[in-house]
Amino acid sequence: MKKLIPETFTEYQFISSPLLSPDGQYTAFVAQTMDMENNCYIGKLYVIDTKGGTPRQMSEKDIKHFIWTPDGTLMYSQPAGEKDAPKMAYFTIDPATGAESCAQTISTMGGLPTFTEDGRWIIPGQVILQEKNPRYTEIRELPYWSDGRGFTCGKRNALYLVNPERDEAELITPRHFQVMGTDYQDGTLLYIGNEYTDCVEFRKGVYIYDVKTGQTSCVVQPGIFDIFHANLLDKDTAIIRGAKKEDSAYSEGFFYRVDLKDGACTKISDYDKKSEFCCIVGDVMLGLGQPNKAHDGKLYFVTVDGEYSYIRSIDRDGNLSPALTMDGVTNFFDINDHGLVFYGYRGDRLGELYVLEQDGAERELTRLNDAVLEQYHIAERIPISFTDADDVEIRGWVMPPAGYEPGKKYPAILNIHGGPRGTWGAEFNHEMQVWANAGYFVLFCNPRGSAGRGDAFADLNLGMGNVDYDNFMAFVDHCLAKWPDIDEKRLGVAGGSYGGYMVNWIIGHTDRFAAASSQRSISNWVSMDGLSDMGYYANGLQFGGFLDTHAEHLWDISPLKYAHNAVTPTIFLQSEGDYRCPMEQALQMYAVLKRKGVESKVILFKGESHGLSREGQPQNRLTRMHEILDWMNRHLQ
Template structure:
């Protein structure tokens, strides 16, 4: 077997968008691979026959990132295929072209075009669709404009690219760029008449929508704002036949995670955020459409309803909730794994999977369940859920990794914090481990902070294990999966979480004497980058550090990032005017004059979540005080560099980190 390398990332396959055909006989999904030559990802639709379990690749252009089923034999997907359309897009024209393809064979044919950038589409009938599109009042509808006038408008839009006019917050968003006065807007689209009718107004941002079983009503969650977006949302019901809109919001403020039709009722998950702030775990509610009465179904429920198990081996999007028959199927994160569950009108929750790992996406049809998962320390594959919580692996896209590469699996242990809280953590031994040797070690800290590490494949960790490192990782307080109390570190950043991390390192050194205590490194991204910055200002036990997409100064983060103005106040119970000193006390910049650890900073210039200025501040401080430091800036990347950045950039990032640790921990 060969050692796993950084470049092996190029050969991995990632699976997303798993979806049943209407009759449940076929399952479609998208397979993504990296294209190093073009420095992007190729995405193609695959089809699985659930009766024969045979599958085949349906598309081959490499750009089909998502799709919906039109009927039992046809699929609809968006793509720009023709050169003339590519030039239109390059010239600044906004539109989406949909293609239709038969799963039984034949070429894809252009089905229709809409003058918007579409985020989500759902079929109501052969003639009617619901569209969720990106809307800006500054960009006109090109569908009814003469070619001469269109060129003049495009010329003006091109000139406007030299300016950004901002009159609201947030004015930009990670992964989307400048978003001032841009909204996700709902439309009805009549294909036969080529007509569009807006359901929501110019200032309403739609987060989620669902269509009733009879295709006559649309349920959606939205947030309308002007000048400043508040952290709250509303629930609306739109009657298609009567063209009427009804507000169903039952409590204000309230944050609806999602809402679905369930027979003659609506089941939704959400929180009023009163006790634990914006990260408070949601509860499930049932709203009776006939009376509009709302009933709390799960008063004792205390888990997140999404998958927060981290990995750097995913790409694309997946469903995390589905209604089938009398049940809502949903994902929870519990300790270090995510699980599939279902809930009915009675509020009883049944856990459908019991195996550790990660449920990355799933679909349900007539009780049949297929999901994309990370299982048995493998990369993503498609699985079928069978009776008795049994799972059957269907695909083998990434089987070669465990068969052909050296992999070291995590070893879990638990310990107790000084105040009696149980904490879990892991080490990964170097490949070809020799108990008589001493090994350098890297502490890897997850982001969030409300996410978790688990026993799933992590490429960067395996690369370091193949480089001869022990890799250490843990879920300190602030992490997901253990309820609100465990996750709630508001006002405590850099205290209990720091203590848990340091206690974990102490425990690892005590339990595993082959770890060289004089050759320790630390790294992490986002919140993990914050903790890396914090750690090097409070201890010198680490001989090298790599701070990625980090936070250095809560005061500057408040005023510059997309979530800063509400996240900072919520998480620190302070703002720059009411308690400046508290924000400064929790800022790593306050302690930068005490840093002795050589540190590499990695940031992306379009990361508006943890903006570049955060890394620049820490880098400048370390250089000012004579500490060896380096800053690597990735152009055209955002906060997702390590997870969905351009292939070459992802390779370069990991190479920079590995080289830095090799420089200081192997000499």
Template structure:
């Protein structure tokens, strides 16, 4: 039987359901479906609604634009965000569907709607200094210099910030009147409301030597009093009041292990003004730490409170999977669904213990499922990706575990070529994830399936530094980049060659992005066992990274263990560029020109040095793209990237 190969262009066929929201009466679930418009090579997102009783599905928005962030009001109205006017604004739709009515008219756009009641909304907008919702600054007709007065003046997401601040605004739906609810230095976002209490995240300007801070504030909107309940000690996100307003739950940590600190769940008692880390003794990551290249439009969920305010549900990361846990305000935690899969979004009915989950597996992009956590029953609600997956050669990975040199267990997967012949040997590609404090998972990875369809085995593992295996494990590679983490990867390669006799040990390739790009550069400077390598959005020189990355100062200090200029020699010792003379592996360098996380000068330095030395190297630059090229970049360039990777390995491995 002939099976169709998965190709780079199949990226255009992937549909991603996300951000499910259950109606107040529990009868319907609204969600978004994101995909790529083939004729325009652009992204689109639309609202769909599923009837719980009939399971009939309807599409509620249309056109070549992005409609997302649907939110039901207590009375069943639906607000959502759309860019149909050219700028993202809020729109209101009746409970029965129909044409949306525009609610906001900010030249800066509006996002993240939150209902207070049936007539009041909060939303997020962006301003510059001395700007306002009603009287925006006129855009300069001529180019103007950028005056830089603080460390954080650019970001990979936003480019040059130019005093751009996020602000929370209140909207009266009937009158259209708007007013600012929070005035502060820095950014205000992620609101939660209970009666007169407003909780939000405040991110002040970066303080030299301290790195990023994001605090949880509670403001009384009547009296104006504003309290910082986390006191500048860490990085926090997604505050959510309990239905009775007694507790505020949120994610975060106090940087005990700097950027390698496990994210925990925190609880604040608003009556007694007491803060506690509810999962302080829990050696797991609260939230989703999995990486994927096929989740455009996905929304990472906050915790979901139960109606009685005594418990909640949340996503938890563990050993290559993510699942749903139930927790109580007393600190009891237990899994209600923890399978070999990637739960990347969910919503719970607050009183009936059932919910809608967005789940991806290694052989399927995300689909929606209804889960009853009392009976354990699961019902699949969508089959958006079934048509293009039918008849395709999909490779299901096998778990792999090996022991590191110092005794730590290294967990990962081996994906066989999609189609194999008995007795034939096949090349293998080692894939290395970014972060490094992220995790490969039991999720769909389009790049892996494309390479498997080309006849490659794919080895992907979670070396030390990865999330999902406890605090000690994730902290192991800080200050040791290129040390034991490199040995972990080589141990995994050795284990794969030992366990799978069909792998041709003379035909090995390696690739990775961000930290994975750093490690690819490091590997080819320290061994010649790989026939070819592709380094993506990589780091080659920590000395320059310190001053050019949007996270350069604190990331270099926290992760590599050095600062400039005091520790210049240490940073150079950990820089792959130092070992360029040893690189004999054919190397393809892929980098985006507007990457401010790992700026393109990192690729330029590496390419020029290798080219000058007569090495086998090629450099491909992707215009107008940032660090997220492989996940949310221009569709044509995402395909070009995949084809370039495939072509390089086909030529050299």
């Protein structure tokens, strides 16, 4: 079989957005492929009969987002009009015949609509509060930028009620309101977010807009919950998932029932595993879908439990039920009266679409990537676990190198996930397969602080850099004992985001690694305070305090404080447009290592954000993988 290499990922098809037609006959989805010549992704809209068959491409256009209309046609939108008079054109496609037409053109620039019962549309758009100056950027709000969006000063995500026939639009959220999520049912629009003019309160409010009367009411006041999602069970009831001020800073929140008539908020479950989205770390998912949806009096949601993710449901009284029971990774889904479809990973395969049968069995709906992986060696993931000093089980995996021969020594790479409330799980990972195919043992585990095992496990309790570091070092020791063919003199370590933080921390605390790759990293919590798009509140919540009150503590848990101890050759990879972990974090570490004469270099990617390894431009993603692999080869092979 062929060895899997960085370029192999250009052959994958990335599936997203599975949506059932209103009658359940069809499942529509987007499949994206890489256009390496133009350095972009091309999305194609497909429809497949939900009972089975071959996917049919619906349009030659690049389509990445779509919806079903109430009458069972597909709809997507594209910008239209002139530069000085922009418009949005909305196109429809008949799923049976593929016939395509322009259904409507409106002057309001926005996204795809939610349809009201009286023929109007609710569309997401923007409000611009201050004019953009070509010579300078005026900052008078906090936060002032957002990763992947750039400077956000004077901009708000908003909602408009549109009469498409008359091309009339009414702003239905306050001008200074930032919309962070919506749901709609039977004339009731629920939205979450905050109104602000100076500094946003990250604990959001929940609001109800009555389409018939045009009246808005606040049912959950801002400042109480950090709300992860809110869904309408019916016109009188919502379920929210949120964490209160008194909850742990690392809490995934709990489920609450909200009476929309009087705002009464009742906790209905102590379930403490993530339900906002699947946080199992991977690099072969592109595009999004629904991680939660209310249906037939229940809220269905994707949740991470250990190394797997499932779909579960909760009713108004807090009763939890499993919808999917097979081990694997599920990212998003759709459900209606006619069935449930989902996107997920099973075994050592790339993501595909599946249908949940009435008897609970899963039926594969697509096989777009099977022919690709059948050509390549896929390294086995072998579970390995140990008990840490606090008598807590730490779980991980070892992937032996391609062509592994017992008795022969091999280098190894320890890979550290982001978060820290991410988690490694049962999901195909292209880059780690590349390393195994290149002759490395690949080691990875979920230390304390990871998601999937409840709030107590995730809560580092100001122990970042201590309990997690101890877990990683003990895990490496355990792997060396179980796999004596790992050469302890040829160990590498790699990680991004929180993983980059840990790489920076590790090289300042041990010399056991012969090479390191620190990506989109954190080195200095002092300078992160107020600079990161999360730093204006996250430092105080999760990392022990703010610069003006806890500078000494923030410095104590900063890898930069210990960088003078480092001797490990290190490559830093950072994006110039990363506003989550800005590039100065890597440059500060690099400067210390260079002054000490430690071999190191920095790769700064232009036009990229924090998510380079997952949704960055194809050419940059390929360069990133080659830079890391070349660095490891030079120092470990």
